Amino acid sequence: MGHGQPIATTRCASGVATGKLAVWWVLGSEIVIFGGLLACYILYRLFHDQWSVEAAHTNTLCGAINTFVLLTSSLFIVLAHKAAEEGAHLKAVKFIYLTIAGAGCFLVIKAYEWSGEITHGFTITKSLFWSFYYTAAGLHALHVIGGAVIMAIIAQDVKKKRHMHRVELIGLYWHFVDIVWIFLFPLLYIAK
């Protein structure tokens, strides 16, 4: 069984390229996963006023910086997409690496924040607020790591001018990761 691309993959009856269509469906299924988790959190939160006491201990400044970092990295992946469309593959690679750097920066700040919280006793088992805090942000962080790894793989292809359209696909995913954080930040940090 060779790995030659089947003719099926090249067809486009819907008018949307197959890769892009699949990414949208992946994002659709991700939305319901995060949606389910956040809906649980919101419902609990609405009926437990005392959670605001716990939420007062989250580090809003770190969260705000991380929001800025992720938004900036999204800008980089847009610039990478633009460069890829213009055929400037080395420029695209540079912007992909900058996006990965943004992901790394996000994780470093997260690690700093969490280690401080854990040493002060705010662990995942402290109360249900912290359980949600670590579960939701942890699931999001896994998506950040996954995205960074996929971007690194795509960058290797783009370097050789192969699969340039995949820059756009990972860009879609990266915006989704960004948007999830846009929901997490107010829910976990701002709402004290």
Add this chain to the structure above:
Amino acid sequence: MGTVHHSPASQSRLASIWHRYLFSTDHKVIGMQYLFTGMAMAIIGGFFAYVFRMQLAFPGKEVLGYGLVNANNYNMLITNHGAIMIFWVAMPVLIAAFGNYLIPLMAGCDDMVFPRINRLSYQIFLLSVLVLIASFFVAGGGFGGAWTSYPPLSANPAYNLTPNGASLWLLAVALEFVAFLLGGINFITTLMNSRAPGMRMYDIPIVLWMIVIASVLFMGSVGPLIAGAVMLLFDQTLAIGFFDPSKGGDPVLWQHLFWFFGHPEVYVVLLPAMGITAEIITVFSRKKLFAYKTVLFTTIAVGVLSFFVWAHHQFISGIDPRMANIFTITTVIISVPITEMMFVYIATLYGGSIQFTTPMLFALAFLAEFLIGGVTGIFLGASSADIYFHDTYFVLAHFHYTFVPIAIIAVFAGLYYWFPKMFGRMMNDKLGHVHFWGTIIPFNCIFIPLFYLGAAGDHRRIYNYENFPDLMRGHMQDLRIVATISLLVMLAFQGVFLYNFFSSMFRGKKAGKNPWQANTLEWVAESPPPHGNFPTLPVVYRPPYEYSVPGRSSDFWPQNEKA
């Protein structure tokens, strides 16, 4: 599929078989992998049913092939019977096996759009099977908290006594979901993008529509349960308490997350079964499907409605009675589109020249038996009646009158129908008839007594009724024995099927390309189709159900025939 290279070195021949059957990216091979794994799991699930039915009929006696059944064994057996039959038989066979096999062939293309993701999907599924089977043998035994896995029983090892089994079981279910998400993305994008030139929206065979709509339903409903599974896993392993009231959590939340998936799941497996039936009854009544567009839009309506009925599983969980009223209404409403489908199928049969082949018998039996399942569901959808029936054998019998037609009867219909395409040979029709009656009659004899027992008060979580004198009155124990004996008869007749299936694979009559004289594109390919399916990819000129068109000499009109 039957050919093997005759290379001189047996080692390279082994490598070739390894490569061809285990690491293939061909959608047909992957479909077969799902089919045979599902069949193997059905044997395990059937064996479990045999063991606990023997315990119920003859409590405290040693069961042949298993030994004594204690309370913990019993819980593990019913839990995993349910989980296996739904997650590891119905899902892989109806969606993954038929979906993989049929979508590229019937849509007229050479493979799925992402063959390697398709292979990954099966490999993750296989891993989930291995994790599940491993969970039976760990210290403490397999999980016994019912397939619905309600906390706090499922969350707290001090209650369920299966600290390892419970977590492995949950992990296996989660892996299985990942496998079907990957498969579903493939199914949806393949049908959206890779149809044969000329195949417009209303030229797509109904079974493909239904499998793809079912995949969309799965994708839309499983997310919250994946989140819930993570939460439950943390409850089990880190003692967090998302679902533990003493720690501020709420066990009813799990029920919402579970049934938000669990009810659409019924339609995830029902729709492919309905689709298989649509193909079969049109071919064997030589008649156009009555009201194609009605069927399609009804299916979409069912899909949308299925997201608004979940809390009818929770009428006695302490939900607000006003809420229960709303869910009663939505539940009764969803029977309208399903009934409509039934009428449309019966209208398709009306005036046709019906051929009672084995697949046709199974398809008709599916409709008749599912009808009983649907009608008894109305009692349970009404919250006032459900308070009495909840957690009795009435619910259990109702459930099996929906799922056995779906996952067993419709699957047999599909297997008998597409077997000639899959293996290039015909199955024996006489043995098929024997198997049909040997399945349908005992099936009814198992579950009709259980309706009666449920109405008489049999609670479904009791493993020895001798401890409940009120439930041993009159002929109640006799009825339990009737159900168990009927199960033994039904299981024995599956031997006829297995013999027919495997002997026909090698010794059956050669089938040719189109033994049933059907219209859809899979019958244009060779039987069995080679890798790549078609010598030249077909072009579609007409809808799929043009049978007995007036003025034509033959009574069928393949989709790819120009005139």
